[in-house]
Every structure is written in structure tokens, then in C-alpha cells.
Amino acid sequence: MTPDPRRQVPRTDAVLADPQVAARASRLGRELVRSAVQVAQQRVRAGELAPDDVVPAVLAALPGTASSLSPVLNATGVLVHTNLGRAPWSTAAVEAVVAASGTTDVELDLGTGRRGPRGEGALGALLEAVPAAEAALVVNNCAAALALVATALGGELVIARGELVEIGDGFRIPDLLVSTGARLREVGTTNRASVADYTAALGPDTGAVLKVHPSNFVVRGFTRSVEVAELAPALAGTGVPLVADVGSGLLRPHPLLPDEPDLQTTLAAGADLVMCSGDKLLGGPQAGIVLGRADLVQRLRRHPLYRALRVDKTTLAALEATLRGPVPPVRQMLDADPAQLHARATAVAAALRAGGVEADAVEATARVGGGGAPEFPLPSAAVALDVRFAEPLRAATPPVVGYVEGGRTLLDVRSLQPAQDAELTRVVLEVARRWT
Numbered sequence: 067m068t069p070d071p072r073r074q075v076p077r078t079d080a081v082l083a084d085p086q087v088a089a090r091a092s093r094l095g096r097e098l099v100r101s102a103v104q105v106a107q108q109r110v111r112a113g114e115l116a117p118d119d120v121v122p123a124v125l126a127a128l129p130g131t132a133s134s135l136s137p138v139l140n141a142t143g144v145l146v147h148t149n150l151g152r153a154p155w156s157t158a159a160v161e162a163v164v165a166a167s168g169t170t171d172v173e174l175d176l177g178t179g180r181r182g183p184r185g186e187g188a189l190g191a192l193l194e195a196v197p198a199a200e201a202a203l204v205v206n207n208c209a210a211a212l213a214l215v216a217t218a219l220g221g222e223l224v225i226a227r228g229e230l231v232e233i234g235d236g237f238r239i240p241d242l243l244v245s246t247g248a249r250l251r252e253v254g255t256t257n258r259a260s261v262a263d264y265t266a267a268l269g270p271d272t273g274a275v276l277k278v279h280p281s282n283f284v285v286r287g288f289t290r291s292v293e294v295a296e297l298a299p300a301l302a303g304t305g306v307p308l309v310a311d312v313g314s315g316l317l318r319p320h321p322l323l324p325d326e327p328d329l330q331t332t333l334a335a336g337a338d339l340v341m342c343s344g345d346k347l348l349g350g351p352q353a354g355i356v357l358g359r360a361d362l363v364q365r366l367r368r369h370p371l372y373r374a375l376r377v378d379k380t381t382l383a384a385l386e387a388t389l390r391g392p393v394p395p396v397r398q399m400l401d402a403d404p405a406q407l408h409a410r411a412t413a414v415a416a417a418l419r420a421g422g423v424e425a426d427a428v429e430a431t432a433r434v435g436g437g438g439a440p441e442f443p444l445p446s447a448a449v450a451l452d453v454r455f456a457e458p459l460r461a462a463t464p465p466v467v468g469y470v471e472g473g474r475t476l477l478d479v480r481s482l483q484p485a486q487d488a489e490l491t492r493v494v495l496e497v498a499r500r501w502t
């Protein structure tokens with residue numbers, strides 16, 4: 067009589083002693099591996115797995131890293147996708163983070179052996195990239211920069227009604243500002259504001275005039291908003307700082323995005339402080355960047371709240387490498403030539419057809435995303451597949467996220483890096499193979 071395999075469940079310590087399993091345990095941690103062993107043992111008891119297959123099953127079930135976050139191929143056509151972690155980092159940024167992740171000289175002057183200024187390299191790179199700025203500060207994200215400005219400059223913040231923006235997922239800038247104890251002095255109407263509206267609102271309690279770029283919507287028709295260049299001269303001599311949240315993180319004007327404000331131009335136009343996110347069009351890590359007048363930046367840095375909002379060594383490393391290193395992926399995606407995008411989609415579709423999968427290259431429309439340039443469709447190209455691909459592609463390894471339009475699954479290549487096209491092809495073929 068053959069023994070019942072359920073009675074031959076391999077012992078936990080025997081499985082953990084397997085050299086391959088032990089190697090994974092030293093990389094991923096013993097607890098993670100132990101729970102995968104327990105799952106496999108349970109399957110043996112249930113008669114679903116042969117005792118000899120426990121080790122391969124454990125190895126197959128273990129993740130690549132000790133984190134549950136895994137890489138995803140972004141074929142949504144949204145370049146900066148908040149749900150997909152916004153900007154993918156440049157290789158230079160990844161390498162800088164690995165180098166800085168151990169003990170590092172983030173706040174030590176190795177020449178004198180004394181404490182040094184924190185993150186000097188990243189701040190220097192920002193000032194080089196935006197020459198109109200006298201000083202720079204980096205905090206956790208743009209929301210943190212707004213909170214710090216509202217807290218430190220405080221009192222009454224003068225802001226146009228048309229700029230009381232909800233960024234996404236219920237994040238409303240006016241709610242954030244008020245949560246710091248600052249008061250809002252709203253000026254103008256939903257569609258219009260004038261310089262006189264702003265100046266009439268100034269008073270002894272005014273802490274700052276705040277301009278917020280309405281980055282995810284446009285108001286059309288009978289509208290008027292006041293540009294920084296008009297407002298700055300009107301505020302000159304009042305002592306009230308003009309602060310502009312430009313959101314997207316463009317360093318300089320970009321020809322494809324004429325309505326998107328940039329840091330250099332906004333400061334040169336007379337803003338006293340500008341702020342933006344690090345992980346949108348700047349293409350780097352999550353961060354809030356504040357640039358402008360040295361005395362105001364110093365006031366923010368000295369405020370006790372700054373300590374709660376400052377960034378860690380790896381963010382500083384990634385930001386500096388993003389600014390000093392090669393053009394980051396988001397910028398390459400933004401600058402990609404539509405003809406080349408079409409050639410990429412055509413090549414992927416041809417490789418899929420050669421593997422027996424029905425696929426065509428089609429024209430598509432990509433977007434900046436992440437609350438940026440809502441009006442600027444970016445001409446792009448996509449691989450069109452049977453609509454039934456959408457769901458299994460999201461469950462594949464790595465997952466591929468596209469979108470469904472006109473009864474087909476579309477995989478936009480603008481939001482992918484060219485080096486990812488081969489992997490995209492491989493995953494689609496694998497999903498198709500499992501079907502048939």
C-alpha cells in the first residue's frame with residue numbers, strides 16, 4: 067500500500083534547511099519564508115501538493131523582495147500616475163539612493179569632522195537648475211510645503227476663489243491651509259479675479275498672498291486670473307510675500323505644455339517663493355521643493371514644524387541625482403517623438419502577432435497626469451488587444467496596467483520606457499499562452 071502523502075508533510079526545519087530556501091530566508095527574513103512553508107505544508111495536507119514539491123512551491127511563492135510593493139508596467143498613457151507611484155526614477159537616482167542608504171555624510175562635513183548643512187548637494191543642484199532662486203528647502207511633498215508656508219507665514223492668506231483647488235482623492239488645498247490655523251481671505255469670484263481684488267484684501271494680518279496653479283482643471287469663457295507678473299508689482303512695498311504653488315515641478319517652460327507654470331519663470335516674474343512636487347514632471351522622488359527669497363526660506367527652515375516635514379537622506383540623494391544626472395524617464399516620455407512611439411507600438415504588435423496574438427498598433431492620446439496639464443493631450447501610440455486581456459494583464463508578473471477604450475484593451479507606449487517594450491511583449495504572450 068502506498069503511504070498517504072498527507073502523512074508525509076515535510077517538517078518546517080527540514081524545508082528551511084534547504085540551501086535555496088535558506089538563501090531566500092537570509093534575503094527576505096525568516097518569518098516571510100516560514101509562512102510560505104506553512105502554506106505549502108497545508109497544501110500537502112489537503113492533497114493538493116506532493117511532499118517532494120514543497121521546496122519548489124515555497125520558492126515560487128516567495129516575492130522578489132521583502133516589500134509587498136512590486137514593479138508594474140505603466141501602459142495607461144498617464145505619464146505621472148499617482149496610483150502607480152508617480153515618476154519612475156532614473157538609474158542615476160536609484161544608484162544614488164543605494165549609495166546613500168547606509169551611513170552617509172548627509173549632515174557631516176568630512177573635512178572638518180563637524181556637523182555640516184543637511185542635504186547641501188541637493189539644495190545646490192536646485193539652485194543651479196533655477197538660477198532665479200536665492201535659497202532652497204526640501205520637505206516631504208508639496209502639501210507639506212503648503213502646510214509649512216501657511217504655518218510659518220500664517221495669519222491671513224489671500225487667495226483667489228478660483229484657486230481653491232481639490233487635487234485628488236479628497237485632498238483640498240483650502241482645507242489643508244485652514245488646518246494649520248491660518249485664515250483664508252478669499253478674493254474674486256469662481257471665474258474672475260483682478261489685481262484690485264487682491265490689494266483691497268491686504269490688511270495688518272495678511273501673512274502672504276498665495277497663488278495656486280489649478281493643475282487639474284480649466285475654467286473657460288468669461289474668465290480672468292491674475293498672473294504673478296501683474297501681482298508682484300502691486301505687492302511691492304507692502305511687505306507681503308507672494309507665494310506660488312506651481313505643482314507640476316517644471317524647472318523651465320516646456321513647449322508642449324504652454325499653460326504649465328515653471329519655477330524659473332515664476333520666480334523671475336516676481337514671486338517671493340515658489341513650490342512644487344518632486345515626483346511629477348521633475349521626474350524624481352516624492353518631495354516638496356520650496357525656492358525663492360533667502361530670508362523667507364530661512365524663516366521656514368527655522369520653524370519648528372520644518373523638523374517634522376524634512377526629508378531623509380535617500381530623498382536628498384535621489385533628488386540631487388535626478389537634477390544632475392541624465393534626463394529622467396518622465397522627461398524622456400514627455401519629449402518622445404510621436405513617430406518613434408508609433409514605431410515602438412508597431413514593433414510590439416508585430417512581435418505579438420508573430421506569437422499568435424491578435425494585435426494592432428493604433429493612435430492614442432496620452433496625458434501628463436498627477437494633476438498636471440489637463441488640457442494637453444499628448445499624441446501617442448498604443449498596442450490594441452482583445453478587451454479580455456485587461457484583467458489577466460493586471461494579474462500577470464509583472465502586472466501590466468493599460469486601459470479599455472472602444473471595446474479593446476489599449477497599451478500606450480508613451481508611459482513605458484523603450485527598454486520595457488520587450489518585457490511588455492513577453493508578458494502579453496505569456497498571458498495569451500495560459501489562455502489557450
Ligand SMILES: *Cc1c(COP(=O)(O)O)cnc(C)c1O
Pocket residue numbers: 207208209210233278279280281311312313314342343344353354436437438
Ligand atoms: C500635485 C499638487 C499638489 C500636491 O502635491 P504633493 O507633492 O502630492 O503633496 C499641490 N499643489 C498643486 C498645484 C499640485 O498640482
